[in-house]
Amino acid sequence: MATSPQYTPPPPLKGGALVLGTLSVSLAVFMNVLDSSIANVAIPTISGDLGVSIDEGTWVITSFAAANAISIPLTGWLTQRVGAVRLFVTSIMLFVLASWMCGLAPTLPILLAARVLQGLVAGPMVPLSQSLLLGAYPKSKSSFALALWGMTAVVAPVAGPALGGWITDAYKWPWIFYINIPVGLIAAGLTMSIYRTRETPTRKLPIDGVGLALLVTWVAAFQIMLDKGKDLDWFASPVIITLGIIAAVAFAYFVIWELNNDHPVVDLRLFGRRNFFGGTIAISIGYGVFFGNLVLLPQWLQQYLGYRSIDSGLSTAPIGIFAVILMPLIGRFLPSMDARKVATASFVCFAGVFWLRSRYNLEVDQWTVILPTLLQGIPTAMFFVPLTVLLLSGLPPERIPAAAGLSSFVRVFCGAIGTSVATTAWNNRTIVHHAQLTEHATPYSPWLQQSFNNISSLLGLNQEQTTGMIERNITAQAAMLGINDIFWISAVIFIVIIPLIWIIKPSKGGAGSAEAAGAH
Missing domain, CATH: 1.20.1250.20 (MFS general substrate transporter like domains)
Known part of the structure; x- marks a missing residue:
């Protein structure tokens, strides 16, 4: 104060x-x-x-x-x-x-x-x-x-x-x-x-109304970009690109304005x-x-x-x-x-x-x-x-x-x-890890065949149920x-x-x- x-x-x-x-x-x-x-x-x-x-x-x-x-x-x-x-x-x-x-x-x-x-x-x-x-x-x-x-x-x-x-x-x-x-x-x-x-x-x-408006703009744009990025496939989305540009431009103007303001x-x-x-x-x-x-x-x-x-x-x-x-x-x-x-x-x-x-x-x-x-x-x-x-x-x-x-x-x-x-x-x-794990989960993989047979016989599951359980295990891994x-x-x-x-x-x-x- x-x-x-x-x-x-x-x-x-x-x-x-x-x-x-x-x-x-x-x-x-x-x-x-x-x-x-x-x-x-x-x-x-x-x-x-x-x-x-x-x-x-x-x-x-x-x-x-x-x-x-x-x-x-x-x-x-x-x-x-x-x-x-x-x-x-x-x-x-x-x-x-x-x-x-x-x-x-x-x-x-x-x-x-x-x-x-x-x-x-x-x-x-x-x-x-x-x-x-x-x-x-x-x-x-x-x-x-x-x-x-x-x-x-x-x-x-x-x-x-x-x-x-x-x-x-x-x-x-x-x-x-x-x-x-x-x-x-x-x-x-x-x-x-x-x-x-x-x-x-x-x-x-x-x-400092201008500084405050610029602050709200770049913080909000940047946070929304981070929160929505995964859902919209990041910079493959025009929305994310637009938010990124808004955040960058507003931040640049914000820094320049605040450094040259008497009451920032x-x-x-x-x-x-x-x-x-x-x-x-x-x-x-x-x-x-x-x-x-x-x-x-x-x-x-x-x-x-x-x-x-x-x-x-x-x-x-x-x-x-x-x-x-x-x-x-x-x-x-x-x-x-x-x-x-x-x-x-x-x-x-x-x-x-x-x-x-x-x-x-x-x-x-x-x-x-x-x-x-x-x-x-x-x-x-x-x-x-x-x-x-x-x-x-x-x-x-x-x-x-x-x-x-x-x-x-x-x-x-x-x-x-x-x-x-x-x-x-x-x-x-x-x-990335899911893709790497599933690369090895082919019908010719001995470990997959063994896991499939063990789960099916021990739990009495059909083929579809067994496949679903293996997929869940791979996802968890x-x-x-x-x-x-x-x-x-x-x-x-x-x-x-x-x-x-x-x-x-x-x-x-x-x-x-x-x-x-x-x-x-």
Whole structure:
């Protein structure tokens, strides 16, 4: 938030007010981030109930993420128009309303419209939560404040699949949205009671209407292109080509316009700072890979291993165990550590986790599925906080909210891209492996004849039934090989982007210390 010279920030909160203030902000962030993943395991159920394919059902996830990314850059302008606290509470209340609309949606188009609204109103919540939380703690405790924020932001997408699976199996999928209503009302009430005297000053600034229109145009065109590409055979389709051209042209004009505007909707000049550039690109690519895999794994478990929604959700939940235990410790000791080394260790561990997953097969037991997920909590705890500290370090206080908003925009948008790319890549690799497997499945293949005879005699199936079972087995095998490819590529990506961390120059007073992020 830009502040006037006469504005003096209020003193840090103390005692019970600090506890309740932290709880209120954390609840809002948890609710917001939870909705980015809670629908993951419910996609097959939602798709079936609404009569659409699973690929179309995935738009429930990507539409929210894309809309969320579009609205995040408006946080700075809206904050100066209405005030940080009022904007934060308003966002929470509108999010509650949009969640109620999602639960009532009778068709996919209506559900997608409600999800877009939900994503739009959720945009200011994450950057404002960071700003409010840092303002509530002493500068010396800023690392701990960021650790609490990071713990909430990490645990929420992990808890989402488990909670979503339980709700989907025990009740009905609309309740994955209805649960936001009581949580949001409590968060809004607590926030207003604790922070109402800490409102920021307001002033009227011109809105960059052209920049906003270009932003919406290229983000929407690019996301629709990714979501519809597989169905329309990518660039063999005039629709996809048109969307690609619109996205490219709008993005080019957007960059030129924003760099030459006195009041840009997105301050792209921040990318001229090496710390912000390296930290933002690293955290965004890493989050895109992380979130894309978080979407794929439950779908594979349900479609090909026969897991129920709750079982697939519980298989991804253990990531939160180490994340919750280690993240406060990371926040406490980070000021005395080189945050670049911590982030590098995180990326190496992520690569190891995805390599373990790339060795899955169709006979994999649940413990083998859970183990990499459990271990993933370790790099997750070392991921968000150090990189957030690094990308904000060295910035003057008036630029921190804009930097946090822009970083959140890029990260959330990469999460949407990661979901679309991972889903498409899995489908493409599955098709390739299916073609390779069927090349060997000829009437003259000894293994095929033996399998055919064994299945027919053991199960008493006729020729048509036996052929169908073999085809299903080949499809499942191809899907397994395809998702293994995605896991292996994900491991490679985490190793390849490590140099981005090391272009960052630690600020004075510590190697990328959290105090630098909070005090500068």
